[in-house]
Amino acid sequence: MRDHPRLPTSPGFWRSPLRGPWLTSVLGLVLLAGITVLFVTGLVSYAAYNPGLSRVNDMTPDKGLLGFYLFAWPTGPVWLYRLTQGVHVTLGITLVPVLLAKLWSVVPRLFTLPPARSLAHALERISLVLLVGGGLFEFTTGVLNVQLDYVFPGSFYPLHFYGAWVFFAAFVAHAALKTPAAVRAVRRRRQEPNDLVAPRPDAPTVSRRGALGLVGGGSLLLFLTTVGQSLGGPFRRTALLAPHGTADPGGGPNGFQINKTAAYAGITAADTHEDAWRLVVTGRTGTVRLSRAQLLQLPQHSASLPIACVEGWSTADQWWRGVRLRDLAALVGYDGDPPDVLVESLQRHGAFRRAALRANQVADGRSLLALFVNGEELSPDHGHPARIIVPAAPGVLNTKWVARLTFGDL
Secondary structure, three states, X not given: OOOOOOOOOOHHHOOOOOOOHHHHHHHHHHHHHHHHHHHHHXXXXXXXXXXXXXXXXXXXXXXXXXXXXXXXXXXXXXXXXXXXXXXXXXXXXXXXXXXXXXXXXXXXXXXXXXXXXXXXXXXXXXXXXXXXXXXXHHHHHHHHHHOOOOOOOOOHHHHHHHHHHHHHHHHXXXXXXXXXXXXXXXXXXXXXXXXXXXXXXXXXXXXXXXXHHXXXXXXXXXXXXXXXXXXXXXXXHHOXXXXXXXXXOOOXXXXXXXXXXXXXXXXXXXXXXXXXXXXXXXXXXXXXXXXXXXXXXXXXXXXXEOOEOOOOOEOOOEEEEEEEHHHHHHHOOOOOOOOOEEEEEOOOOOOOOEEEEOHHHHHOOOOEEEEEEOOEEOOHHHXXXXXXXXXXXXXXXXXXXXXXXXXXXX
């Protein structure tokens, strides 16, 4: 039955003249470079959350040895997270046509019979299942997260984190075995007989280079319609495939992108009214409660900083003004080097309503409890009456609608 030409288990079923070692090798080498960059930038993105600082930041608390590389995330340059996460998301979307073309080029091997000719062959087939399944899982969950479409079960963070390690382990093993042969196939350029070459191919309608051009054109189109969300400013209008690619919300000084509105977070005018809202600051010497008017009487400082989010979008630099975090730490007994801080929002439910910042982030003079942006009071959607803004930190750590700051080692 496996030789029946109408069954995918038969070599005669696959008739495309394009399949062969050259096309598969070219696509594989592109993915070798691209997926390596994706994996490294993904690890960097996770480190940016400072998950070792406090469990409130750690979305994968059972990572164990997989967190061996974690380091204290720096505050400079201010565009660091904007760059690393922008590369991660934009490159991931750009590689989708390459990944699909690579899977198409090797699909006959998925139907090869018998499924295992030996123990070594069985192990190779299992690694391919992990490779193909892991690749599809990582790209699919990543794209869905960028589109804010959380249809997968569970939290995106552990699913994507653990999936990345499983996929990359299979990817490294596969690359170690196949890269030398792929390089030889690309250098030869001519079609060499192997199990991917159709024994009775149909007449070609496009050349192999034409097929690569089609794949490259698809990747270029996805790049051009995605990268604008990471560049910000006027380029955002070109990000047609990104959920934040339309015109910035509203106008004026507060007219730049947001993820979560006050209404979505359940923040009402009664919560933020000047008669009701107080900032609670706790530290070594006790607790102080400050109204917005009292915050305005403290020394005010400014910083020009972007906001960059895990979905890959970022804003241009905005001009923030407010009270330095290290000055607030000094109010509760930390006159020298300030410690870590736990930030809590008026938001009552949802992820990252609480977030922790490292001492180096608190100490940076550009880290502010912001009261103004671009010369105007914060709008409700941008965190009125006060929000955190920290250089190079992921957007979710720039907590909005701040209610409490607790300084101390976390």
